Amino acid sequence: MANTNTLYQHGTLALLVPGLLDGTITMKELLEHGDTGIGTGEGLNGELIILDGVPYQVDSDGKVNVVKDDFTLPFANSHFGEYRDLTTVEGLSPKELETKIMSLTSANTFFSTKVHGTFTNMRTRAVKKSHKPYATLSKTAEEQSIFTRESVEGTLLSYYSPTIFDGAAVGGFHHHFLSDAHDFGGHVLGFGGVTGNVTLQQFDTLEQHLPVNNKDYMNYDFSDWDILGDIHKAEG
């Protein structure tokens, strides 16, 4: 039986900062740990969202592609979905949505939320794939495309990590989006308001997997970097 209490994470947010962007897990491997998830491709090749076992990539042209088993990722989360109804919301901003969710659950463990509904003024981004030698995260992220929709129906898939895991994971919420029509999505930069249903799945375990077979990662000296500072600039 699938373990629905565990959130799987491959890589860390931290390793993206200096540009350790090799794909170190395949989508096939990632899907062994869940039917739901998010991530980015090798060289920050687009924004990934896995829904009901299908891995979608929003590329830097804004196209939504289903990726193959051998697609690789430097950083990703997945889990086996078993969400419970949490609440319904009407016209909430991202900030209001997060506040609402936090009022109904604990801030001290990992969880995922899925919000299905109508989003106004949705803004997403996807980064353009870069190639070796990779630049830093902040440099590579400059090559991002921004996509907007005035009104769009779809799914906001989010992971929440307790603050103490900031750097390994994205402390707080990390939101990806896919439209119902599968023609729009990406890493969420913001939206005007959401009206829809909020479901939640709480975890008791983070299974943190590190790319120990990647020499660039294992030999890297992180000590010169202000990892948290750079993360908050790039993901903020």
Added chain:
Amino acid sequence: MANTNTLYQHGTLALLVPGLLDGTITMKELLEHGDTGIGTGEGLNGELIILDGVPYQVDSDGKVNVVKDDFTLPFANSHFGEYRDLTTVEGLSPKELETKIMSLTSANTFFSTKVHGTFTNMRTRAVKKSHKPYATLSKTAEEQSIFTRESVEGTLLSYYSPTIFDGAAVGGFHHHFLSDAHDFGGHVLGFGGVTGNVTLQQFDTLEQHLPVNNKDYMNYDFSDWDILGDIHKAEG
């Protein structure tokens, strides 16, 4: 077959800081995740070290006790031991030992080392069990006993966590000790020099389990605390 690539952790170092010292895992449960490990008991009840499947507690009187299955812990690590020979050392200080180990392995993943040998001027500590309502870590840790041996044979069991996991785990090394005679040990404060064999086991996965059934933990507001600052004071 036992999974020797995974380090299991129950609780976080962070939760000890404000004094969330309830025992939230039993020794029986902890031993299901390994035959080797370290931890502390409910209310900081002594320092634990698990060697070859046997859980020893060094209490605040300096006595070494084998604890029962129902002994509970707020924070602990365990894993299934499969160490490989790394090096031999002669008269190294703790700093020199750590530097030697780091020159032979990667700083970017979790690992454990076991050093068996002779230690001079070994200094350990064990905290006295406190009861509810618990005080903070720094307050509770004031009730520590310090034990010294001029020369002692035994095992230094250590876990290393990458810096980015500081706060969840103990960033860098965390050392516990048990004498071969099982009459001395605890959390290591320092030693003069060690001469002996160093073995190492590298992990690719941290299985981080959180006490989601403990209301005090789940409802706690960590946002007022300088968690990392307090940790470095107490564990430094």
